[in-house]
Amino acid sequence: MGVMTATKLTPKGAATRERIVEAAADLILARGVGGTSLDDIRAGTATSKSQLFHYFPGGKSELVGAIAAFQAERVLQAQRPYLDTLDTWEAWQGWRDSVIAHYGSQPHWGCPIGSLAGELMGNDPARAADVAEHLNKWRGYLQAGAERMRESGLLRADADPERLALSVFASLQGGLLLTQTMCSIEPLAAALDGALATLRDSAA
Amino acid sequence: MGVMTATKLTPKGAATRERIVEAAADLILARGVGGTSLDDIRAGTATSKSQLFHYFPGGKSELVGAIAAFQAERVLQAQRPYLDTLDTWEAWQGWRDSVIAHYGSQPHWGCPIGSLAGELMGNDPARAADVAEHLNKWRGYLQAGAERMRESGLLRADADPERLALSVFASLQGGLLLTQTMCSIEPLAAALDGALATLRDSAA
Numbered sequence: 001m002g003v004m005t006a007t008k009l010t011p012k013g014a015a016t017r018e019r020i021v022e023a024a025a026d027l028i029l030a031r032g033v034g035g036t037s038l039d040d041i042r043a044g045t046a047t048s049k050s051q052l053f054h055y056f057p058g059g060k061s062e063l064v065g066a067i068a069a070f071q072a073e074r075v076l077q078a079q080r081p082y083l084d085t086l087d088t089w090e091a092w093q094g095w096r097d098s099v100i101a102h103y104g105s106q107p108h109w110g111c112p113i114g115s116l117a118g119e120l121m122g123n124d125p126a127r128a129a130d131v132a133e134h135l136n137k138w139r140g141y142l143q144a145g146a147e148r149m150r151e152s153g154l155l156r157a158d159a160d161p162e163r164l165a166l167s168v169f170a171s172l173q174g175g176l177l178l179t180q181t182m183c184s185i186e187p188l189a190a191a192l193d194g195a196l197a198t199l200r201d202s203a204a
Numbered sequence: 205m206g207v208m209t210a211t212k213l214t215p216k217g218a219a220t221r222e223r224i225v226e227a228a229a230d231l232i233l234a235r236g237v238g239g240t241s242l243d244d245i246r247a248g249t250a251t252s253k254s255q256l257f258h259y260f261p262g263g264k265s266e267l268v269g270a271i272a273a274f275q276a277e278r279v280l281q282a283q284r285p286y287l288d289t290l291d292t293w294e295a296w297q298g299w300r301d302s303v304i305a306h307y308g309s310q311p312h313w314g315c316p317i318g319s320l321a322g323e324l325m326g327n328d329p330a331r332a333a334d335v336a337e338h339l340n341k342w343r344g345y346l347q348a349g350a351e352r353m354r355e356s357g358l359l360r361a362d363a364d365p366e367r368l369a370l371s372v373f374a375s376l377q378g379g380l381l382l383t384q385t386m387c388s389i390e391p392l393a394a395a396l397d398g399a400l401a402t403l404r405d406s407a408a
Contacts, residue, residue, distance in 0.1 A: 029326070030326040031238070031326040031327055032236065032237070032238045032323045032326060032327065033236070033238065033239075034235070034236045034237065034238020034239035034240075034323070035237075035238035035323075035326065035327045036238075110322060110325070114381050114385075115322050115323070117381075117384070117385045118314060118319050118322065118381055118384055118385070119236045119238070119239075119319075119323060121314070121384050121385075122233070122234040122235040122236060122239065123235055123236065123239045128385075132385035132386070135382075135385055136385075136386075163394045163397075164394075164398070166382065166390070166391050166394035166395065167375070167394045167395050167397065167398030167399075168398070169378070169382065170375055170378035170379040170381075170382055170391055170392075170394065170395030170398070171371070171374055171375050171378055171395070171398065171399075172378065173377075173378035173381050173382065174373070174374035174375055174376065174377035174378025174379065174380075174381065174395070175374040175378065176378075177318050177321075177322055177374075177377050177378065177381065178339075178370065178373065178374050178377065180321070180322055180325055181318075181321045181322070181325075181332075181336035181339055181340075182336070182340075186370070187370050187374055188374075190367045190368075190370035190371045190374065191370065191371050191374035191375070191378070193367075193371065194368070194371030194372070194374070194375065194398075194399065194402040195371075195375075195398065195402075197401070197402045197405045198398040198399075198401045198402050198405075200405075201401045201402075201404075201405060
């Protein structure tokens with residue numbers, strides 16, 4: 001439904017929609033989905049009720065989906081070009097640094113997508129699954145990198161790229177949760193360094 | 205305030221309070237703090253408004269604090285005796301197994317305390333800090349174990365117990381988030397195995 005709506009928009013309409021998504025993303029990041037009403041979003045984005053339903057006929061759930069897509073695009077972009085070329089130990093180190101740089105410069109810590117997925121799980125399982133897809137895609141890049149590392153002989157033949165990627169991605173997500181609760185970027189750095197040590201543990 | 209209230213309760217009153225906390229914990233775990241109103245909690249725990257305010261004069265925030273304390277106690281207990289004796293590689297392995305067994309048997313996946321802390325961050329920072337303390341205490345057990353491993357020479361003299369504990373705990377929390385989004389216990393197992401590999405990377 002989101003895509004159908006977007007293709008019908010004029011360039012000006014698309015820009016307005018994007019402005020609403022960005023502003024609503026900040027609100028929801030700060031207060032959670034449950035803690036942010038559509039009225040809060042109208043007020044915080046200076047949008048009328050009819051405008052909001054014009055751009056998001058599916059209501060809050062559709063808006064949350066658009067926010068997750070927007071955040072996912074932003075965070076994947078911040079990890080490029082490393083994310084697409086995790087073929088060498090240097091690339092993994094560069095990836096680690098780009099993740100730290102991205103989250104270290106954010107006004108709010110934590111992973112917007114992971115938090116959204118966690119919060120939606122009980123309330124809106126269909127949307128939660130949709131948001132979780134962004135996490136799966138992200139993890140897929142790590143897995144693809146580990147697979148290429150194994151093919152090229154940098155990882156041992158008995159290394160398990162799927163399990164290694166799961167482990168690295170869990171470190172990333174957990175590190176991000178702890179950046180929030182500890183108000184420091186250090187847990188993310190420690191988590192990613194630990195994750196890379198695990199990966200090196202499977203080096204050929 | 206929570207403690208003052210509790211000490212004034214009769215045994216029957218304390219049991220009622222505990223019953224409310226347990227039932228409300230399940231509701232909030234499923235629907236998030238923001239998605240659960242005090243009316244939902246009254247209905248779901250079969251409690252009157254005046255009863256709820258008798259036991260939790262601080263309202264929803266106080267109730268959420270009691271839920272976090274209850275969940276923390278339960279999850280720490282599930283990791284005993286290993287949590288107190290992380291002095292050997294066998295103990296770390298036993299700890300890993302106890303964490304998997306505990307969360308594998310839970311109706312909802314994910315870490316109740318981590319999710320609460322993340323969600324409260326924007327809405328109720330004082331309560332979020334209070335909830336985060338349970339995470340800090342939990343992480344402290346891992347750090348104490350790593351310190352004793354270094355003292356006894358099982359970890360290298362240049363190992364950093366604080367950073368190692370951060371890394372292991374991030375793996376645990378991230379693994380728990382992914383158990384939710386992937387509806388499987390496997391991410392937690394992969395994350396903890398990765399964390400133990402990181403720890404072994406610092407073995408003497």
